[in-house]
Amino acid sequence: MIIDPRLKLHHFTLSGTHNSYHKANIIAQYEHTKLESQLDAGVRQFELDIHLMENYDVIYHLQLFDDKTNCYCLSQCLLRIRRWSIMNPTHHPIFLFFEIKQKFYEDMFTPLTGGMQCRHIQNIKRQLLEVFSNESLILSEQVRGSHSSLRLALKQQRDNELNGSYTYDEYGWPPLISSLGKILPVILDEAYNRAVELFNNCEPLMNFFFIAQAALNRPYSSIVCVSNPLTQQQQLIENANNGLITRILLGYGSQQLFENYKLALKYGIHI
Template identity: 25%
Template sequence: MTQPRTHARNGVVAALCAVALMVPLTASNAGAAPTSPRQDDAPTQDDLRLNELQFLGSHNSYHLPPLKGLFDFAKTIAPPELKPEELLYEHGPLPQQFSGEGVRQIELDLVADPEGGRYADPVANIVTGIAPYDEEYEAWDPPELQEPGTKVLHIPDFDMRTTCVLLTQCLTQVRDWSTAHPGHFPIAVLLELKDDMFEGDLPVDLTEPLPFTAARLDDLDAEIRTVFPEDAMFTPDDLRGNAATLDEVVTGPGWPAMSALRGQTMFLLDNENVIADRYRDGHPALEGRVMFTSNAPGEPDAAFVKLNDPMTDRATIEQAVEAGYVVRTRADTPISQAQSGNTTMQDAAFASGAQWVSTDYPVPGLTKLLGVYGLPFADYVSPLPPTSRGAALVAERAAPADAPLRVARCNPVSAPDYCFDLALTEPEPPSTIEAPPSGDDEAAKPLPPKFTG
């Protein structure tokens, strides 16, 4: 996951300052979306809007750590600007994150591979002889890498281990979980498109990613639509309705209520600048597009803002949330907090009001992975916290030990007074049996994390 480029972030900051001067803001001024009018006499928790809640997300949600032999080799060749230890984090399969960890926003890194095989036979396997080096695992070269279609991975050739190789595999897991859990809070899927090469001095030649051209961006939308039917997605067209721009909706009538968004999946484009401009070209308000783009308030497509550093950007995040935009930020970065146990960034992220707060450590125990590689680790975790609003009431009505997993909380910046955390629940699924992955059983089977203690 790359950090936002400085000049793009500065544009967001400047635009939000202008919005703050022009728009009178209150915690509940999002307005009334035509699709879900608010019941002023007796509002319910399903009248709450997307921007009035806060959800837990995971960073690079597919990621598994490199094999020990590859990690040791990477340390010997990595230039100073590359830190192999920052690759030492892992996540369980996506359905596990939804059902067992309370995650409602995921992130997938994508590389284009329309013909298949471009990222097969990773260079790392060749230069390290990884198969004989690590007797417990074969070289990482799953057969899905030979198939046509967008791939999900972190760094070609080196950091490629993933719980789902094909984008369609990952999205099928999301769709099947959603189908098996009707009435769930909306799931946001953040997609980072990777087409740049590392330009440092390495002793090996790496695979050059294909660029995400305008045609490939159209193909990506189409690929997503092969998995998700239109009625299972919440798209920019759904938000905009008859309005001219997304910006005028989110700063005016506002986002739809949960009654309209439960069971839906929405897609967010992580990239800014060139790729985002290419995606918007001919679609200034994202007409016909699948993904929401991160842009400065006031722009026709402005609805979602990515501000990954809550330490630097907390005031900017709060302004965006107050103005009606939805924001993604991060609670931690690999592997700083996992080693120090410091929660300053985490605390700032949740307090900022960002609707999606991403972490690599949604449940206890994940930092133990560092010990397997001989690194120190702390007892760090970043779950969804209780809200500060109505703390006394929450204490009086403390949830029992067997209460359902908490997956949403009242937004500390934008939630209205009637929002109550313990009432933010999802219905029990009709069956306790998870829907199996679609397609070939072996190809679609997610690979479990290896090292978590």
């Protein structure tokens, strides 16, 4: 396989799934196949909704009325992905999103204890490292390199590219050729914005996980969620100019979905 060494992770667009574990029910009638089947079909981004437990977390959408899942225990979900990855060692890197559910209608217990805390992030890290080796992961500290923040590292990398230099200088999004077969762990914080309070005193948020959220100007800005790509074209352009990866949600079952995708693609979406 010959891959141009100039190609890096922010030069690609890939498909992902929302609520990747979800099974249909009366209220929410969409369903995904098992994780391995999605990977076989080319999906390279998963979103797993976490409900916190004492030791090993579980995966489903909402308590009581939307809790059907094809992958209940987080550790088992991770094992499925790991086994598939071992069998397909040259796959495009997988973006693995984790969202801790913390509103009362989602999970009544987590809000009572103050919502997402650093210890919860640390516990997810532990569960990940019980399945994946450090060498099989792409971590935020690697992308930050010697820069003071992840955002500045990505901005510098993009400025270099705009000036004609695609050399990898041990910071910024890594080359595809050295990223094959790996996983990027991501905390999805778009809905709750908890990282603002936790980041500076939470080692796994600073050095292990990427944080997917909506702002461009935070020190951890790297994967930016855009809610409506058809009305936020300027943000899509700014994301690209700053070397950020853009994640959008197109929805389910709409006849307009593919047209929306084509329009958004012009502005440099990634996931």
